[in-house]
Amino acid sequence: MIEYLLEPFSYQYMNNALLAGALVGSVCAFLSTYLVLKGWSLIGDALSHSVVPGVAVAYTLHLPLAVGAFFAGFLAAGSMAIIKQLSHLKEDAIIGLVFTSFFALGLLIISLNPTSINIQAVIFGNILMITQSELLQILIISVSTFVIIGLFWKPLLLVFFDENQAATTGISARGFKLLFFVLLSACTVASLQAVGALLVIAMVIIPGASAYLLSDRFGVMLIISTLFGLVTSLVGVYLSYFWDTSTGGLIVLSQVSIFATALLFAPKYGLLNSHHRQARSLNKLRSGIKHA
Template identity: 35%
Template sequence: MMGLADITLFLDDMDFLSRAVIMAIAVAVPLALLSPFLVLKGWALMGDAISHAVFPGVVLAYVFGIPYALGAFCAGMFSAVAIGFVKNNSRIRHDTAMGIVFAGMFGLGLVFYVKIRTAVHLDHILYGDMLGAMGEDIVLAAAIALGIATVIGLKWKDFLLHAFDPVQAVVAGLSVNALHYGLLALISLSIVGALQAVGFILPVAMLIAPGAIAFLLSRRFSTMLVVSLAVAVLCSVLGVYIATVLDSAPAPTIVLLLTIVFLLVFAFVSLRQHGYFLKGRT
């Protein structure tokens, strides 16, 4: 049996393109599994808020010499709790609270980033560097993907009930707060896993687009999960290869590919609803 060090060494020995493909899949899996829940709950802005809010945690992690994943996760969870606290203790709407918290956290991160930029180079964390992913980055992303996939596989029905009807979830004996903050924790973890690959700027697109595409194509939530996963993995792998051909960055190429797929699916569904794909119709 290969140990963790052996797996990391094996991944380091692979060529950069193979590592990028594996990293793309490891990032796509958790984002795709969470995407349908965010789409159903209308939490697109929450994904954006957390993806920006983890920035100061990463910068401080570099300063104090602790794993950046730990700093990012702590900052993400702090932001999620802060948003809930502001919403529950004021008349401010949820989206307003998200906007205030994530803008403030991202601004704080930029201040820290500028102050230490001469000593520590964080551009690859800010913008992502999928082609430069090393073995330890892939192992971390894969471990997060496995953990999130396990939780979703065991609890997706509970999360689904909470997304559709929190009141019914309470009646069914579920802990709404545990599901709420559990989902936020999973979102934070998925963004931590995506940092090396896509940075802070693009995770929200990869967190929303697969679920939106699956929502247009599916009527059952279980099918929606499968479609979201398939679309995210396929676009991620194709995006890496297209980026190498075009000499482009993989992360924005993947996001652009997801956007194109969404537009094509949207056009197809719209035309089908108007009867353009029925027999005898041109």
């Protein structure tokens, strides 16, 4: 029985996939805390889809996928900022316009070069086919993201929680936002190889949303979110070996199951606990009325 359970670890491709899943899951979950607290979930969605044309071009030119992602993410973020300044459209409309346009452009580029671009890998991902070079790229992106955020921890925190205070202290809110979006774009590329463009948004939203239900302290949220991303990615990859099914789908469904559990049973914001608190309050009110 033990040999059967340890069987996945005897294959190099599974070890690569587990390591890649651990890296991608933890770094995306770490960034998701910022997105959820700032209310930038839609922007995360936009960037996760907007990097597709950059990835497609990099794929065609045999360049590192991160190069194309950086460029496409920068263009997407810049486009949203420019359209917001030049028009009276609301932010959600601008985000929807940009990410659908970029995603459509990516699909067009892929269709023009169907033999040189693996559309299945871009749209659906295939973490079980991660190569050593791709694993190294994911490692560099993940470690760099953690290091950069660690170096600029305080100014980033100030920009995310109080832009006016950041401006009065001389901190460039626009510059640090751009830095964050560039990091998010790079991590999105790493996630594309794991779950694909259609599911990558889940990895940068669900862990942070789950942590938000469990704690009001930002530092604790970061730890909880990162652990959720790490564990669910490992579980998804591991179970996909035995169930012979979509690895990306299992990773995301594992995250959804944790979110559903937190939504129901979270100590403060859980639906069941909220219902119990309301019931106790109502009983106390009725008891007070009777005694009166």
